[in-house]
Amino acid sequence: MADQAPGVRIDGLTVVYKTPAGELPAVRGISLTLEPGTITGIVGESGSGKSTLALSLLNAVQPPGRIAAGSVEIDGLGDVVGFAGEQLRKARGAHIGYVFQAAQNSLNPLKTVGKQLLDLGRSHGVADLRGLVREARELLGRMGLDGARVLDSHQHELSGGMRQRVGIMLALVLNAHLVVLDEPTTALDMITQANILKIVREVHAERGLTTLVITHDIGVVAEVADRLAVMYGGRLVEQGPTREVLGSPRHPYTRGLIRAIPRLVGDIDEARALPGRPPTLVTVPKEGCVFRERCELRMDVCDTVDPSVVADGSRIVACHAVTVKEHAS
Amino acid sequence: MSDTLIPETGMSTSATMRRNFWLGVWRVMKRKPSRMAGVVIIVGFAFMGVFGPMFFPDHLPDNPNAITQPPSWAHWFGTDPQGRDVVALVITGSRYVLLSAAVTALITVVFGTSLGLFSGFKRGRWDTVLMRITDMKLTIPGLPLLLVLATVWKFGSPIQMGLVLGLLGWGGVARAVRAQTLSLRERGFIEAARGLGLSTKHIISKELLPSMAPYIAMNMLIAVTGAVYAQVGLFFLGVLPYESDNWGVMLNLAVFQAGAMITTNALGYLLAPLLAILLLTLGIVLVVDAMDEIFNPRLREE
Amino acid sequence: MINGTGITKTFKQRGNVLGRREVPALRGVDFEIGKGGSASFIGESGCGKTTLGRIIAGLETYDSGEIEIDGTPMSPLKLKHRQPHFRKIQMIHQDPYSALNPTRTIYQTLQAPLALRAGQTGRSKGWIDERAAEVLSLVGLDPGTVLSRYPHQLSGGMRQRVVIARALTVDPEMLVADEAVSMIDVSLRLGILALLKDLRERLGVSVLFITHDVATARYIGGDGELYVIYRGQVVERGPVDTIIANPVHPYTQSLLSAIPVLHGLELPGEEPVVPLESLTENQSESGCLFAARCPFRGDGCTDERPLLRVTEGVPQEHACYYPQRRSVIARPMSEV
Numbered sequence: 001m002a003d004q005a006p007g008v009r010i011d012g013l014t015v016v017y018k019t020p021a022g023e024l025p026a027v028r029g030i031s032l033t034l035e036p037g038t039i040t041g042i043v044g045e046s047g048s049g050k051s052t053l054a055l056s057l058l059n060a061v062q063p064p065g066r067i068a069a070g071s072v073e074i075d076g077l078g079d080v081v082g083f084a085g086e087q088l089r090k091a092r093g094a095h096i097g098y099v100f101q102a103a104q105n106s107l108n109p110l111k112t113v114g115k116q117l118l119d120l121g122r123s124h125g126v127a128d129l130r131g132l133v134r135e136a137r138e139l140l141g142r143m144g145l146d147g148a149r150v151l152d153s154h155q156h157e158l159s160g161g162m163r164q165r166v167g168i169m170l171a172l173v174l175n176a177h178l179v180v181l182d183e184p185t186t187a188l189d190m191i192t193q194a195n196i197l198k199i200v201r202e203v204h205a206e207r208g209l210t211t212l213v214i215t216h217d218i219g220v221v222a223e224v225a226d227r228l229a230v231m232y233g234g235r236l237v238e239q240g241p242t243r244e245v246l247g248s249p250r251h252p253y254t255r256g257l258i259r260a261i262p263r264l265v266g267d268i269d270e271a272r273a274l275p276g277r278p279p280t281l282v283t284v285p286k287e288g289c290v291f292r293e294r295c296e297l298r299m300d301v302c303d304t305v306d307p308s309v310v311a312d313g314s315r316i317v318a319c320h321a322v323t324v325k326e327h328a329s
Numbered sequence: 330m331s332d333t334l335i336p337e338t339g340m341s342t343s344a345t346m347r348r349n350f351w352l353g354v355w356r357v358m359k360r361k362p363s364r365m366a367g368v369v370i371i372v373g374f375a376f377m378g379v380f381g382p383m384f385f386p387d388h389l390p391d392n393p394n395a396i397t398q399p400p401s402w403a404h405w406f407g408t409d410p411q412g413r414d415v416v417a418l419v420i421t422g423s424r425y426v427l428l429s430a431a432v433t434a435l436i437t438v439v440f441g442t443s444l445g446l447f448s449g450f451k452r453g454r455w456d457t458v459l460m461r462i463t464d465m466k467l468t469i470p471g472l473p474l475l476l477v478l479a480t481v482w483k484f485g486s487p488i489q490m491g492l493v494l495g496l497l498g499w500g501g502v503a504r505a506v507r508a509q510t511l512s513l514r515e516r517g518f519i520e521a522a523r524g525l526g527l528s529t530k531h532i533i534s535k536e537l538l539p540s541m542a543p544y545i546a547m548n549m550l551i552a553v554t555g556a557v558y559a560q561v562g563l564f565f566l567g568v569l570p571y572e573s574d575n576w577g578v579m580l581n582l583a584v585f586q587a588g589a590m591i592t593t594n595a596l597g598y599l600l601a602p603l604l605a606i607l608l609l610t611l612g613i614v615l616v617v618d619a620m621d622e623i624f625n626p627r628l629r630e631e
Numbered sequence: 632m633i634n635g636t637g638i639t640k641t642f643k644q645r646g647n648v649l650g651r652r653e654v655p656a657l658r659g660v661d662f663e664i665g666k667g668g669s670a671s672f673i674g675e676s677g678c679g680k681t682t683l684g685r686i687i688a689g690l691e692t693y694d695s696g697e698i699e700i701d702g703t704p705m706s707p708l709k710l711k712h713r714q715p716h717f718r719k720i721q722m723i724h725q726d727p728y729s730a731l732n733p734t735r736t737i738y739q740t741l742q743a744p745l746a747l748r749a750g751q752t753g754r755s756k757g758w759i760d761e762r763a764a765e766v767l768s769l770v771g772l773d774p775g776t777v778l779s780r781y782p783h784q785l786s787g788g789m790r791q792r793v794v795i796a797r798a799l800t801v802d803p804e805m806l807v808a809d810e811a812v813s814m815i816d817v818s819l820r821l822g823i824l825a826l827l828k829d830l831r832e833r834l835g836v837s838v839l840f841i842t843h844d845v846a847t848a849r850y851i852g853g854d855g856e857l858y859v860i861y862r863g864q865v866v867e868r869g870p871v872d873t874i875i876a877n878p879v880h881p882y883t884q885s886l887l888s889a890i891p892v893l894h895g896l897e898l899p900g901e902e903p904v905v906p907l908e909s910l911t912e913n914q915s916e917s918g919c920l921f922a923a924r925c926p927f928r929g930d931g932c933t934d935e936r937p938l939l940r941v942t943e944g945v946p947q948e949h950a951c952y953y954p955q956r957r958s959v960i961a962r963p964m965s966e967v
Binding site: 346516517518520521522523524525526527528531539540542624625626627630 | 688717718739747781
């Protein structure tokens with residue numbers, strides 16, 4: 001069992017959902033590598049498939065959804081797509097820690113945090129429960145909380161930011177080295193958000209983790225992630241080192257998204273809304289580029305041909321217009 | 330072709346709205362064959378209650394030569410100890426049962442809903458007083474009270490019976506509707522309606538009630554079954570005089586007079602009213618399943 | 632258009648057997664929003680900004696102080712007579728999903744308040760239909776396709792536009808937008824903000840913007856007043872642009888420091904301010920409310936509460952004994 005950060009290779013992953021209109025892909029042909037010891041941020045709007053992608057890492061896509069194709073290779077574990085039953089349950093928690101969306105509300109309101117911690121330990125067959133509690137107290141202390149007090153508290157006695165930290169503790173306490181955070185700061189205040197992001201960064205470095213952060217907020221990714229991947233309509237449209245992608249975005253969606261955020265300095269009227277609206281499972285185009293309806297660089301080829309993923313050094317983009325421009329220059 | 334023009338311009342008149350609603354209901358019903366079966370059963374029972382007794386004379390002909398017969402081609406469920414056809418008895422007895430059940434359901438729902446709405450919407454002192462009364466009412470045990478009432482009242486008319494059962498049954502609905510009202514009134518659209526200056530009448534009838542409609546409709550249907558059980562039970566226990574035709578009277582006679590527990594001859598006499606109750610309950614359960622989809626536009630229009 | 636002086640509000644929470652716990656939500660707040668102007672309230676959740684917004688929209692009562700709408704004081708009036716005044720101020724809720732009745736079509740939603748007005752002014756049914764289409768066009772929706780829809784058939788952004796259209800049916804003088812874009816997809820948010828800005832410019836509607844994101848407040852109107860609220864007290868007040876450029880209260884500075892930096896596009900501020908601890912329920916009531924969390928706390932901070940005032944060399948009002956400009960916000964790399 002690897003006691004260091006594992007690498008993850010997602011290859012050609014497609015997840016479909018059964019609807020009255022047939023099986024529709026929520027995630028389509030995605031390949032993404034999480035290098036060991038890095039923080040990767042996935043940015044996307046509602047319906048982009050980002051949460052589905054995160055669930056696939058645990059092979060936890062619930063019916064009516066299912067993983068239709070592709071593989072998710074995790075170092076020291078193998079391809080989790082083939083896992084089932086007990087094997088899968090053990091992998092979750094012990095290898096992969098998951099902090100759920102709205103972790104603020106995912107605690108059991110009837111049990112103290114400590115009791116839930118013990119439940120978690122027992123279900124994973126932890127022999128040394130005292131050690132587990134000690135570890136939890138240390139982790140909470142590390143995140144600036146009074147561990148003993150928090151373990152004795154019920155959910156309603158904790159603030160939103162404290163609950164989020166408890167969520168992170170529960171994801172890490174079994175010594176998982178791959179951590180997925182789904183919308184870690186939604187519904188938190190700016191100051192609390194900054195605090196949580198700082199904790200994520202520090203804990204990541206200290207414990208030697210591979211971290212995946214899923215969010216709709218480009219600012220969150222900008223603060224914590226080494227690499228940034230942008231999802232739209234179930235496709236990965238752009239990825240690369242965070243600073244490079246933010247500094248010189250190539251895909252028109254990434255560019256539009258960054259321009260749509262009002263900033264504190266500079267000409268405020270430079271902020272522009274993206275026209276149209278994000279597609280849903282049903283309205284996403286079956287062929288051609290998924291973004292073309294809202295794209296300012298749309299060409300004829302976009303209607304029929306899905307742009308292929310083109311790598312240029314550490315930058316990866318899926319856009320016809322970008323490819324054409326590069327060939328020209 | 331003004332009909333097709335109206336929805337296109339978006340100026341839907343209430344008539345087209347209503348038509349769309351019933352089209353939606355039809356769609357929902359068609360979705361599952363079980364629902365259609367439920368509707369058929371309920372319509373069948375309604376038909377039986379309204380028109381059934383008209384096909385039979387006021388006093389069913391008795392036949393001293395054919396007392397307590399087992400089922401045969403002439404008498405599908407056999408005959409009773411007076412030689413009367415059991416099927417005819419079920420049909421003539423249905424009017425009392427169904428009419429009183431309908432009255433009960435109506436009173437339960439109208440009374441319970443208005444009280445719950447009022448209490449939840451007004452809150453404060455009114456709420457406290459009304460809910461204390463409701464709680465007190467909920468603590469009154471129904472059956473003993475009915476037994477006491479039966480000593481002074483004969484329940485000869487189904488309306489009387491429905492009235493009493495209804496007045497005993499509204500407590501649960503009132504509490505539930507109040508709880509729903511309390512949670513709905515915190516929703517943005519109710520607050521917005523108040524901010525826009527819309528009348529309380531509008532808010533209650535147009536904004537609150539439709540959101541609770543599936544709930545109220547379900548309660549109403551379930552109240553029907555409850556009322557059927559209650560009155561049939563009363564008659565079966567024999568605490569009420571046998572003055573009226575009723576399934577409960579049949580059950581009582583089947584057990585205590587025809588000896589259904591001892592002889593197989595009276596089995597049909599015992600089973601027929603039981604089957605009728607079972608079938609009615611089944612029909613209601615099957616239809617209740619559709620209520621959510623009927624009153625929720627998202628599920629209805631899909 | 633509307634102004635308030637010394638508004639206080641205390642919520643009584645159910646406490647233990649010994650009695651109720653009183654939670655002060657607002658401690659004597661003054662505000663003023665002119666006709667066609669804009670104002671923004673910012674602060675952490677629980678600071679009282681939403682309560683104040685709801686009081687301004689007439690959805691909540693206040694304990695003491697006075698609110699005047701177009702010069703008419705509200706507290707002498709009975710509830711019934713207050714309502715027509717507050718109707719000029721319409722609330723845009725945060726959640727466009729619960730703000731529309733799921734059982735009613737958009738037409739029905741708009742028709743109800745319009746019918747009420749038509750009844751009062753003796754206008755025809757044709758006017759209702761016309762006006763319904765008109766308000767939808769105002770918010771950038773196509774009446775032909777939207778009117779007959781149910782809310783669930785619209786996206787979050789479209790719903791929020793319908794909510795704004797519904798508010799416009801009563802010809803309001805002011806809109807109160809409480810975190811109006813936080814539940815909407817990022818790429819659509821700016822569209823809603825642009826709409827509010829546009830309504831302000833075209834119809835002269837005042838906009839009160841309640842948010843935790845200062846940058847969005849700036850988009851609605853850089854000239855508008857910014858109120859930084861902390862535990863029910865306004866701790867800094869002045870034009871949005873002035874405060875963003877030169878915040879002097881350590882709380883304002885911590886709020887601004889917490890805004891994520893788009894590394895690669897921006898450089899972080901040089902003197903970010905991080906509060907010493909997080910906001911808890913039982914923080915001290917004596918002296919400056921922020922003292923317990925303040926990294927720059929000095930003599931006298933815990934003795935007497937500083938009040939909002941103007942001091943020499945600081946253009947905006949503030950409530951700090953040691954006002955000091957600090958460079959806390961990120962700067963675009965292009966400007967460096």
